[in-house]
Amino acid sequence: MAAVCQVTGAVPGFGHSISHSHRRTKRRFDPNVQKKTYFVPSLGRNIRLNVSAKGIKVIDARGIESVVRDMQARGVKL
DSSP, X not given: OOOOOTTTOOOOEXXXXXXXXXXXXXXXXOOOEEEEEEEETTTTEEEEEEEEHXXXXXXXXXXXXXXXXXXXXXXXXX
């Protein structure tokens, strides 16, 4: 599963792990992406989204209808 949030657009960040001796190795900071199912009354069906923890909070605050409308305006296929 790709580590991309469909609501906020959060993608992995990259950086270094730094050891005690200060050697640096590449690492990746993945967003906390979860598969979540929501019922959307305007569509009359359930949709499954890959959303980050912040994306879940956005849906709780704004409502699934508003978020789905914005996603469709961006051209995301649901």
